[in-house]
Amino acid sequence: MNINTLRQQVLTQDHSAIVIFSDINIRYLSHFSGHAATVLITNKTHYLITDYRYFEQAKTQAKGYQVICRDRANQTLTELMIELLHQENCQTLFFESEHINVANWQVMSAQISQQTLITTFMALVGTIEKLRSVKTSDEIAAIKQAATIGDQALANTLPLVKAGITERELAVELEYQMAKLGSEELSFATILGFGERSALPHGIPSNRQLKQGDLILIDFGAVVNGYRSDMTRTFVFGKASDKQKHIYQLVLDAQQAAIDKLTEGVTGKTLYQESATILHNSDYKDYAGEGLGHGVGLQLHEQPFLGESCNTTIERGCVITIEPGIYIPGWGGVRIEDDVVLTENGLEILTKSPKHLVEL
Template identity: 60%
Template sequence: MKRLEKIFDKLSLNNLDALLVFDDHNITYLSGFTGHAATALIFQDAAYLLTDYRYFEQAKSQCDDFQVICRDRVNQSLAVLIYELLFKHAANNLAFEADHISHGVWLDMQQHWPEIECHRASRWVEDLRYVKDAGEIESIRKAASIADQALTNLLDMIKPGVTERELATELEYQMALLGSEAPSFPTIMLAAERSALPHGIPGNKKLAKGDLLLIDFGAVISGYHSDMTRTFLLGKADDKQRDIYQTVFKAQQAAINAFNAEMTGAEIYHHALQVLNKSPYAEYQGEGLGHGVGMDLHEFPFIGLGCDLTVRKHCVITIEPGIYIPGWGGVRIEDDVVLTDNGLEYLTQFPRDLMELH
């Protein structure tokens, strides 16, 4: 209820009568509903969840603070139902999540209430979501722990002759066995020169001695994501591989060591940037340093140039510097961290030192 009350207060503060919420994760955050095909309509003193027969019973069981309405999709459009509720509450001013509905669909809906004054509402719920409560942090911690263990379980399989796709499939299988609801995203598993593709797709390339292997992946618990990257070496690292790995490691540590409450994403990024810019590989560094993580894999706050949103206590963010050299390969190290009352806490625990797999 506290989350919903913050929306009530925001409506009152802005002299608005209602807010339309379209984004699935924002709806989950406010109502508890974990299904799809729903819209939330929130007034200053009431909240409705609009869905259909597929999710009606689920919504009733999950949404204690919302009045759940089952729309007859054959005989009533969503726009007509919204208009009926706006009329019932004598609403004259309506805010809506403009970032989560197409312009064309919105124009079609708005035709049903031309007398209502409509206002774009950007990041109303996202600005609440980016600071996590204890339950949210615990879900991300559990997801990170599953990812840690799944990667540990995969190590014996990483050897010459196995393909990127085989490893990616096995890693996702291991996470599922450990209780992950789904992969956070399609696993990135890239060997040798292909590791220079920051978000490449695993293929049939077979691993060989001397290859770098970049693995970026995550688990999901209670709808909350983890996100971790490790880069391994098959065999003994040569001088360049070791130097680049240590450069990326030092850049991550510089950002983490400087991390404190009330820094902006740009300020945190600056500390990693200093390390990378002083290295021989400055031109190959990736843009940005990280992002918030939660119900969305990438959410506020973001860490990089021009990112002026403050990283407050209980934000969960990734710190993930990288160097990507076309034709040679890439190194990225990524961890999920949260700033608590007792200091910075790593949620991802898998070792960060260069691991040479023999």
């Protein structure tokens, strides 16, 4: 269980506890998918605190947790935590410093220190996020299913590409197809740009109409059981120019260089360098995007973050994106992105949509 691993790593001394505020980390540890929740983990017990809106849901989803419905009108979260910390004789409290604001924590910690045996507060930074970077088989299966939805949604949408369609119209259709195929929500706001607007790495779909010769960049994803996919494909509407073909091949070669190097134990920095070498040795080095990719899971952007400063090693079970790009202002951009995972049988690419240059 994820929670047992966390206990072994953090609660190495008796009479200690961890308080979790992040919705994402709570879902990872307990499978509870609602909101307005706090998790308190002690050496022996794990509590999930919520209110009447999510109480029944939490009892169903958070198996093995003692689920507490807090009476918000008569008891603050801090008061309830003080009761539980007293009950457990806790002396050290680890807290998610990245997921609570300073003002709230100052008030909460002051009351806890005055009314409990807690003498030490320890910031918990990145510990759960690191655990989340290595996926279980169930997590990988959910991401794979989300990727399959994305692949099929794209295939269903491309036949609608025609002169005059707007970026917004095409994005809405793609999002509808993902929902129809079973996506719980959008993995993120769809990125879609035509022509010169494809040079915007995170361009919001506009009313720009499609014209002959335009590049079409589409970056999108689906969600299954909370787990996200993330894929980018770039097309040309009509016949591709020599420049478009050349830049597309550069990006494809850069992506493949990183994929070929992806083995257990390789660092994110090494993967980035393999890809960047190809782009930086080209005539378009000044237009190469920064970074190479990121982990993906319950959040779109998770550890590790692949780039020049990433010394994190890629482990079996890591699901990451590989997404080099070239973005030329006023002309257009090309990005090719896939979700990949290292398994006991080697590398698996989860996003299956064709990657050769397609002229629509």
